[in-house]
Amino acid sequence: LKILITGGAGYVGSVVIPQLIEDGHHVKCLDRFFFGDEYLSQSKFINKLELIRDDIRWFKPNILEDVDVVLDLAAISNDPAGDLNPEKTYEINHKGRARVAKLSKENGVKRYVLASSASIYGQQSNIANENSEVKPLTVYSKANRNAEVDNLSLNDENFTVTALRFSSVYGNSARMRFDTAVNCMVLDLFKNKKISVRGKLNKRPFIHIKDVVRAYQSIIDAPKEKICGQIFNVGSEEQNFEMGELAQEIVTSSGIDCDIELNDTNDHRSYFASFQKIRESIGYSTRH
DSSP states (O other): OEEEEETTTSTTHHHHHHHHHHTTOEEEEEEOOTTOSTTTTSGGGTTTEEEEEOOTTTOOGGGGTTOOEEEEOOSOOSHHHHHHOHHHHIIIIIIIHHHHHHHHHHTTOSEEEEEEEGGGGOBOSSOBOTTSOOOOOSHHHHHHHHHHHHHHTTOBTTBEEEEEEEOEEESOOSSOOSOSHHHHHHHHHHHHSEEEEESTTOEEEEEEHHHHHHHHHHHHHSOHHHHTTEEEEESOGGGEEEHHHHHHHHHHHHTOOOEEEEEOOSOOOBOOBOOHHHHHHHOOOOOO
């Protein structure tokens, strides 16, 4: 297949793209390349990967010609970053991605997959499934929800739209991030021999980056009728953790002597998620 991945040079995209190429797809990566393109410019990717330095807010629609699938990952990528400039966050995460979906449909793309986030659940006392009321608390999660609503409304028999609400991602990438909870704690552990936890009782679901890649593979390969117009939580119940418990798990797994410093937080996001729907619909479950 011909696949366009927006934001493909980022933390997740840098792991997704090599796998898609290995699977035999031809990939176009549309990205601003703020963090460089050295990794994706390697000779092993030549002829299999097309790098397009552009922006989802104003790229020319002809980029979408002959594309079968769009994986829309371009975004300001977390809650704190989203709060720094709310206007830009809405412009990119909502309007920019709504534009990608609309142009995809107009240019004959068959499948469009939105990278959303489980953070749109906000604060939940029960385990959140896809029918739970969403309670986005931040600009980032509100923009994600807006993009879901707009883009899913474009779904029809010729244009399959799927939204994936990912758990908090961790694991190694060529374009590493240390601002996600697990990666941040692991860095703290090795660098400072101490893990600082903000909001020890806050609940969150987590997912390894390799399982994110597998989720994209599953959606690309899934029968249309199983995924059209659907929202899926992506992760596993075994990796629903309270933040304090998560830090303890990391210390135990590492076998390194380390202090855990528990702090309060003004972050009210706290939710566990259910992943039954994606398991039962397309047989996807995590392996890491």
